[in-house]
Amino acid sequence: EAQVTQNPRYLITVTGKKLTVTCSQNMNHEYMSWYRQDPGLGLRQIYYSMNVEVTDKGDVPEGYKVSRKEKRNFPLILESPSPNQTSLYFCASSLVAGYEQYFGPGTRLTVT
C-alpha cells in the first residue's frame, strides 16, 4: 500500500532532550516536507526536500533540523526541544514539488 508513515505517533518529552521523528514513504517520491499544525495558525512548513541531499527552509525552521540521505526517509530532528514546539507534526511527500502531496498520520508532540 502506497503511504507515508511517521513514528512515533505520540511523544511526551522534557525540555532539552533531543528527539527524532521519522518519516518514510514508499512511493519513490522526490519531494518531502515537514509541517506543524497549531490551532488558529493552520499548517506551517518547517523544512522541505526537493531530492536526496537537497533540503531547504520553510516558514518556521528555527529549532529544527532535517536530513535526506535516502530518498524514502526524511527525519525531523529537535536538538533541544522547548515547550513552544509542542504541536502536531505532519510529514508529506509528492512525486515532485508542486504536485499533490500525500500526508502522514501526524505525530503529536508535547514538550514539558
Added chain:
Amino acid sequence: AQRVTQPEKLLSVFKGAPVELKCNYSYSGSPELFWYVQYSRQRLQLLLRHISRESIKGFTADLNKGETSFHLKKPFAQEEDSAMYYCALSGNAGGTSYGKLTFGQGTILTVHP
C-alpha cells in the same frame, strides 16, 4: 513572500444549501493553488488543484488572478462535506521551484441536516 488567507475560521450551512469557502492569496509569480481537506480521523488529502480544473465531490474552485482569490464552491452541500478545509499555495519565485508550500489558517465547515 507568499501568503494565503482564509478569512472564515468556521462556516455553517444546512444540507442542500450552497457553500463557498474563501481563499485569498498574495504572490508575485505564477502560483500553484490547492485545496486540501481533512475529514474527522482521516489524513489530510488533496481535494483539488487549480491546474487540473476538475470538479471533485461536487466542489469547484476558480483561480481569479485579478482578485488573487481561489474560492471553493459547491452548489448543494452534503453532511459528509463537514471537515477542515485548507487552501494552499506553491510558488516558483526566488528559486524555490514550487518547493515552498504555504497554507491558510483553515476553515471548519459544518453541514447541518
